[in-house]
Amino acid sequence: MTNSDAPERAAGPGPVTYAASGQPRLAWWLGGLGMGLANAVRHRLRGYRTPRPFTTDEVERSVDYVIGVADRWAEDGDLDFVGRRVLELGPGPDLGTGAILLARGAKSYAAADLFPLAADTNPAFYEALGHRLGQPVDLGRIGYHVTRFPGMPDVEGPFDLVVSNAALEHFDDVPATFARLAELVVPGGVMCHHIDGMIHMRGIRSRDPLNMLRYPGWLYRAMSFPGIPNRLRAHDFLTAARATGWTARIVPCLVAPAHYVDWARRGLAAPYSAYDPADLALLTFTLVATR
Numbered sequence: 001m002t003n004s005d006a007p008e009r010a011a012g013p014g015p016v017t018y019a020a021s022g023q024p025r026l027a028w029w030l031g032g033l034g035m036g037l038a039n040a041v042r043h044r045l046r047g048y049r050t051p052r053p054f055t056t057d058e059v060e061r062s063v064d065y066v067i068g069v070a071d072r073w074a075e076d077g078d079l080d081f082v083g084r085r086v087l088e089l090g091p092g093p094d095l096g097t098g099a100i101l102l103a104r105g106a107k108s109y110a111a112a113d114l115f116p117l118a119a120d121t122n123p124a125f126y127e128a129l130g131h132r133l134g135q136p137v138d139l140g141r142i143g144y145h146v147t148r149f150p151g152m153p154d155v156e157g158p159f160d161l162v163v164s165n166a167a168l169e170h171f172d173d174v175p176a177t178f179a180r181l182a183e184l185v186v187p188g189g190v191m192c193h194h195i196d197g198m199i200h201m202r203g204i205r206s207r208d209p210l211n212m213l214r215y216p217g218w219l220y221r222a223m224s225f226p227g228i229p230n231r232l233r234a235h236d237f238l239t240a241a242r243a244t245g246w247t248a249r250i251v252p253c254l255v256a257p258a259h260y261v262d263w264a265r266r267g268l269a270a271p272y273s274a275y276d277p278a279d280l281a282l283l284t285f286t287l288v289a290t291r
Helices: 025-046 059-076 096-103 123-133 174-184 217-222 234-243 258-265 277-281
Strands: 085-089 108-113 142-146 159-165 185-196 247-255 282-290
Touching (some): 059 096, 059 159, 059 185, 059 282, 085 174, 096 108, 096 123, 096 142, 159 174, 174 185, 174 234, 185 234, 234 247, 234 282, 258 277, 277 282
Parallel strands (some): 085 108, 108 142, 159 185
Antiparallel strands (some): 185 282
């Protein structure tokens, strides 16, 4: 978006300039490896704390962000939240999306996360969000579960709508998660997941967004930590949804140009080097599925 006053869109990648086709792929391979190993050490020691490149202390930016998340769900999924019983997976450092959906008519809202990231949100964030919504944020109406995936044993349905933003790319077992959601969602219910298929390392992300696909499985596991991206592509998510009883489609969001995909693909590890270039080009996308 070019309007600086507009809400920041969900999982916005920022400016993406893409590596030039003549640049050596080895440099990006080495850079990603070094940053990946450093990230693994940091997250293993400190835990997974930073799902966004900013905190809720940046109050207005955070408010813009969560409004953008809700707007994207409504747009990509063609959704009306009125009367819906909503479950969000992986809300991150705040529960602002829940407040927005309730203000837009949702009947109920609950969130489930692997980490207690929203346990100590800056109160000023909710105050500013309430001002933007024209009503105070009532956290008493918001359910919050820190739970285990894919089973979510303490989450009880039924739900009419399941949403997530830049969360599913971090899940270890997406097919089992979709199977569990099929149990929690009523017939005719919907799930709408915005997925960020780019590498999450700043500095590399904007130039070589497929960098994480360059490493064989054993080496990527050496860089692993709880919450590391699972490297699934759009077709993988679509296949998992359909195999677990969902009627699903992909809504493309950020699509890489052909010149970058052609350059990057020649340096990817198996099996990614054999993926359809059109699938690799989908850097961010939304999975919309009906039960």
